[in-house]
Amino acid sequence: MSLADITARVEAAIAAAGRSPGCVTLIAVSKMQPDARVAEVLREGHRVFGENRVQEAAGKWPEFRDTFQDVDLHLIGPLQSNKVRQAFDLFQTIHSVDRPKLANTIARIADEEGHCPDLFLQVNTGEEEQKAGVLPADADDFIAQCRKLELPIKGLMCIPPVDEEPSLHFALLAKIAARNDLSGLSMGMSGDFETAIAQGATHIRVGSAIFGERDYD
Ligand SMILES: *Cc1c(COP(=O)(O)O)cnc(C)c1O
Numbered sequence: 580m581s582l583a584d585i586t587a588r589v590e591a592a593i594a595a596a597g598r599s600p601g602c603v604t605l606i607a608v609s610k611m612q613p614d615a616r617v618a619e620v621l622r623e624g625h626r627v628f629g630e631n632r633v634q635e636a637a638g639k640w641p642e643f644r645d646t647f648q649d650v651d652l653h654l655i656g657p658l659q660s661n662k663v664r665q666a667f668d669l670f671q672t673i674h675s676v677d678r679p680k681l682a683n684t685i686a687r688i689a690d691e692e693g694h695c696p697d698l699f700l701q702v703n704t705g706e707e708e709q710k711a712g713v714l715p716a717d718a719d720d721f722i723a724q725c726r727k728l729e730l731p732i733k734g735l736m737c738i739p740p741v742d743e744e745p746s747l748h749f750a751l752l753a754k755i756a757a758r759n760d761l762s763g764l765s766m767g768m769s770g771d772f773e774t775a776i777a778q779g780a781t782h783i784r785v786g787s788a789i790f791g792e793r794d795y796d
Pocket residue numbers: 608610631655656738768769770784785786787788
């Protein structure tokens with residue numbers, strides 16, 4: 580698939596859901612992709628990208644930014660407290676705020692730096708042991724805590740369990756967001772972004788469908 584194919588599928592899914600054109604941000608997930616492929620997508624005019632490691636992003640995006648203006652970079656993977664300041668320099672949005680300690684660190688560094696990326700709070704909708712995010716039952720409290728810290732919370736994010744029907748997880752995330760007056764929903768990946776759009780996703784994170792399989796060597 581190419582970027583144009585995916586963009587067309589996104590637009591079709593938005594129309595099928597009766598939503599307004601442009602209401603979904605396509606985040607092209609460039610982690611573990613060859614620089615040449617990423618440059619190709621940049622040359623096609625796309626500017627919104629996602630990375631799941633601070634270190635990997637630091638290794639390639641400053642250089643891409645020298646060549647391509649207005650890159651909008653999203654952190655979609657786990658963030659350690661000691662990398663928060665570096666993440667502030669690299670990313671316009673962080674989708675993986677997943678615990679109170681991290682929220683506190685972000686608030687302190689936002690204070691020191693005088694700015695803060697947009698934030699999504701990650702919810703572990705499948706209650707998986709190995710997965711990051713707050714449990715659904717703790718989400719309301721966590722959102723309230725983050726609001727008390729005056730963090731710029733735009734919405735919620737989830738990664739459904741690989742072996743489960745994603746729509747149940749998307750519905751749960753949308754429900755938690757609605758009752759907390761949050762409009763952003765970061766949900767949907769290569770295999771299920773159309774379902775996510777039907778259920779109200781505002782940000783979809785699509786990697787392999789745009790770039791091809793990742794290169795883990
Ligand atoms: C890698 C990754 C994606 C993209 O996955 P694809 O299946 O390649 O589209 C989306 N979200 C997160 C959090 C990821 O780590």
